[in-house]
Amino acid sequence: MRRKSVTKREKYTRVYELARELGVSSRKMVEELRSYGVNVKNHMSTLDPEMVQLVIAEYSEQHPEDVKAEDEAEKDLQFQRPESLEIEEGITVGQLAKLLVVKPTDLIKRLMSFGVIASINQVLNYETLEIISEHFGFKPLRKPTLEDILLKDEPVDPSQLVPRSPVVTIMGHVDHGKTSLLDAIRHTNVIDTEAGGITQHIGAYHVDLEKGSVVFLDTPGHEAFTAMRARGAKVTDVVVLVVAADDGVMPQTVEAINHAKAAGVSILVAINKIDKSDANPEGTKRQLAELGIMPEEWGGQNIFAEISAKNVTGLDDLLELLLLEADLLELKANPNHLARGTVIEAKLDKGRGPVATVLVQNGTLRIGEAFVAGLYYGRVRAMINDRGENVVEAGPSTPVEVLGFTGVPEAGDKFYALKKERDAQAISELRLAKHREEHLKPQSRISLEDLYKQIKEGNIKELNIILKGDVQGSVEALSESLTHLTTREVKLTLIHKAVGNITETDVLLASASNAIIIGFNVRPTSKAAKKAAFEGIEIRTYDIIYNVIADVRAAMEGLLEPEIREVLLGRAEVRELFRVPRLGVIAGSYVNNGRMVRNQLLRVLRGNREIYSGKIDSLRRFKDTVDEVTVGYECGIGMENFSDFQINDILECYAQEKVARRLF
Numbered sequence: 001m002r003r004k005s006v007t008k009r010e011k012y013t014r015v016y017e018l019a020r021e022l023g024v025s026s027r028k029m030v031e032e033l034r035s036y037g038v039n040v041k042n043h044m045s046t047l048d049p050e051m052v053q054l055v056i057a058e059y060s061e062q063h064p065e066d067v068k069a070e071d072e073a074e075k076d077l078q079f080q081r082p083e084s085l086e087i088e089e090g091i092t093v094g095q096l097a098k099l100l101v102v103k104p105t106d107l108i109k110r111l112m113s114f115g116v117i118a119s120i121n122q123v124l125n126y127e128t129l130e131i132i133s134e135h136f137g138f139k140p141l142r143k144p145t146l147e148d149i150l151l152k153d154e155p156v157d158p159s160q161l162v163p164r165s166p167v168v169t170i171m172g173h174v175d176h177g178k179t180s181l182l183d184a185i186r187h188t189n190v191i192d193t194e195a196g197g198i199t200q201h202i203g204a205y206h207v208d209l210e211k212g213s214v215v216f217l218d219t220p221g222h223e224a225f226t227a228m229r230a231r232g233a234k235v236t237d238v239v240v241l242v243v244a245a246d247d248g249v250m251p252q253t254v255e256a257i258n259h260a261k262a263a264g265v266s267i268l269v270a271i272n273k274i275d276k277s278d279a280n281p282e283g284t285k286r287q288l289a290e291l292g293i294m295p296e297e298w299g300g301q302n303i304f305a306e307i308s309a310k311n312v313t314g315l316d317d318l319l320e321l322l323l324l325e326a327d328l329l330e331l332k333a334n335p336n337h338l339a340r341g342t343v344i345e346a347k348l349d350k351g352r353g354p355v356a357t358v359l360v361q362n363g364t365l366r367i368g369e370a371f372v373a374g375l376y377y378g379r380v381r382a383m384i385n386d387r388g389e390n391v392v393e394a395g396p397s398t399p400v401e402v403l404g405f406t407g408v409p410e411a412g413d414k415f416y417a418l419k420k421e422r423d424a425q426a427i428s429e430l431r432l433a434k435h436r437e438e439h440l441k442p443q444s445r446i447s448l449e450d451l452y453k454q455i456k457e458g459n460i461k462e463l464n465i466i467l468k469g470d471v472q473g474s475v476e477a478l479s480e481s482l483t484h485l486t487t488r489e490v491k492l493t494l495i496h497k498a499v500g501n502i503t504e505t506d507v508l509l510a511s512a513s514n515a516i517i518i519g520f521n522v523r524p525t526s527k528a529a530k531k532a533a534f535e536g537i538e539i540r541t542y543d544i545i546y547n548v549i550a551d552v553r554a555a556m557e558g559l560l561e562p563e564i565r566e567v568l569l570g571r572a573e574v575r576e577l578f579r580v581p582r583l584g585v586i587a588g589s590y591v592n593n594g595r596m597v598r599n600q601l602l603r604v605l606r607g608n609r610e611i612y613s614g615k616i617d618s619l620r621r622f623k624d625t626v627d628e629v630t631v632g633y634e635c636g637i638g639m640e641n642f643s644d645f646q647i648n649d650i651l652e653c654y655a656q657e658k659v660a661r662r663l664f
Contacts, residue, residue: 085138089126165397166326172242173250204399245279333396339365339417354405370421374413377424462491464515570594585643
């Protein structure tokens with residue numbers, strides 16, 4: 001008899017009703033259900049709709065003679081599955097089954113095999129679709145979120161693009177004259193407003209010059225503000241690296257170079273304080289050349305300018321070179337779009353509430369527009385430029401102080417202007433909810449112990465290390481030794497090395513790069529230790545150089561795929577064949593070398609040619625099942641999925657062992 005469609009069941013079904021539908025007796029149906037592991041007492045027991053679908057599918061596979069095939073007419077109505085099928089998350093199991101031209105019960109069973117319990121009306125998310133996509137041959141697609149729709153990049157219309165001012169970041173070591181240089185360029189004295197003469201926050205200034213305008217970001221040089229300096233490099237077009245001619249390259253000079261290189265921006269070097277008696281510009285150039293910053297006259301790609309910010313010497317040449325470098329970049333933006341930018345700095349002002357310095361990078365920001373930045377949204381209540389003047393709009397490459405945030409955003413957050421405030425609020429609420437969820441999860445950072453596990457899971461592809469030591473000689477020696485550990489399969493990257501204690505700066509860089517910090521004869525500061533504990537960054541300290549190399553070598557050797565070696569356990573000759581019910585053909589064999597071991601691998605050789613390779617499923621001595629049979633004894637051997645034994649076949653029992661590989 002023809003079974004009824006069960007894909008739209010909404011009521012519970014009794015066992016006798018299901019038995020009648022499948023054309024079997026109630027007693028047989030109860031027995032079948034119990035064999036499937038379904039707990040039923042008698043023919044009056046009830047089954048939920050999903051269970052009924054699974055039982056019918058299972059019964060149909062095991063008893064095809066009891067279930068008639070579908071009509072040919074129904075088969076003709078089924079459309080063929082497209083060769084390239086893309087399916088978006090949010091589809092139900094029933095809808096997916098229809099698109100894949102499979103039975104809903106088959107799809108439900110497949111989901112169950114992957115550990116996903118779903119009903120026919122279950123909505124499938126992207127992760128679930130990804131699990132089954134390879135089996136059914138389709139491409140899962142993420143459903144665009146409100147954020148994806150509203151914050152997507154707008155198409156570029158070349159006719160709407162206009163030249164914009166370059167964004168220049170001034171970087172360098174503390175007290176090398178960064179703010180003095182900007183002060184001289186702006187013809188103002190901003191340094192007087194800073195505590196102790198050291199810049200305490202990122203200043204964004206729009207400066208009009210004779211041949212064009214430039215936006216300058218003055219990042220702090222003090223170590224406590226390294227994170228702010230890194231943010232400055234991310235929004236910049238050109239970096240001006242200020243190095244004092246009398247001091248030369250200092251620790252934060254190296255950090256500034258690393259951050260600028262990571263941001264992929266051009267570096268223009270300004271050698272400052274050339275008016276001092278002990279100034280050594282040529283020595284400074286040699287030090288920078290060792291770090292990969294080579295002057296053009298030496299065959300390098302970096303522009304150098306010798307200046308004195310105090311005496312206003314060489315500034316015209318510097319600005320001319322700066323504008324020339326910016327012209328080569330051909331910087332353009334569309335002022336007719338909604339504003340896009342980056343939060344440079346943010347604070348909570350007692351009188352004005354949350355205030356953020358925003359660098360508009362594309363489009364135009366106007367008073368009254370809604371926006372979202374990071375976790376917070378708002379509406380522009382007021383905008384103030386770097387000269388303290390209120391403005392009604394800000395175009396590309398314009399830094400302004402924005403009032404109207406609902407909270408204090410993080411420096412470095414992307415700033416988006418939107419048409420509707422409710423859209424900005426919705427995006428903000430979604431981000432806040434996601435932030436709360438992630439904040440509750442424990443932070444997982446890389447450590448030497450779990451390095452191998454994370455490589456196997458595909459979470460990381462290389463080992464990043466930050467190296468700090470007590471003297472330059474030790475740092476260089478360790479750096480050389482660690483670099484030589486890199487192989488084609490395992491990459492070790494030394495992202496930063498320096499002399500001195502492990503500071504918060506190093507922890508911040510390790511957090512951003514997912515790196516391990518190694519200290520040789522140095523210790524972390526108390527603040528760095530607290531920061532590392534909070535961020536989950538591993539700090540390892542050593543006093544013997546060989547221990548450093550040994551630990552890192554051991555961690556990297558763990559990343560190598562182990563070598564698989566074959567170990568021959570024994571050989572046997574087939575002398576008789578036996579057919580055993582439920583077991584198939586058993587090879588009566590004589591062990592003439594080594595031993596036969598149950599559940600180990602076995603290959604069948606016929607005329608020195610391998611016929612089959614599998615696993616020993618059954619090993620017996622007479623009627624007893626044994627774990628192994630040694631040389632000189634007879635036994636019966638059965639294999640998984642193989643019964644084509646012949647007399648005189650040679651059976652080789654072997655094992656595979658993994659051997660750890662070593663770095664060479």
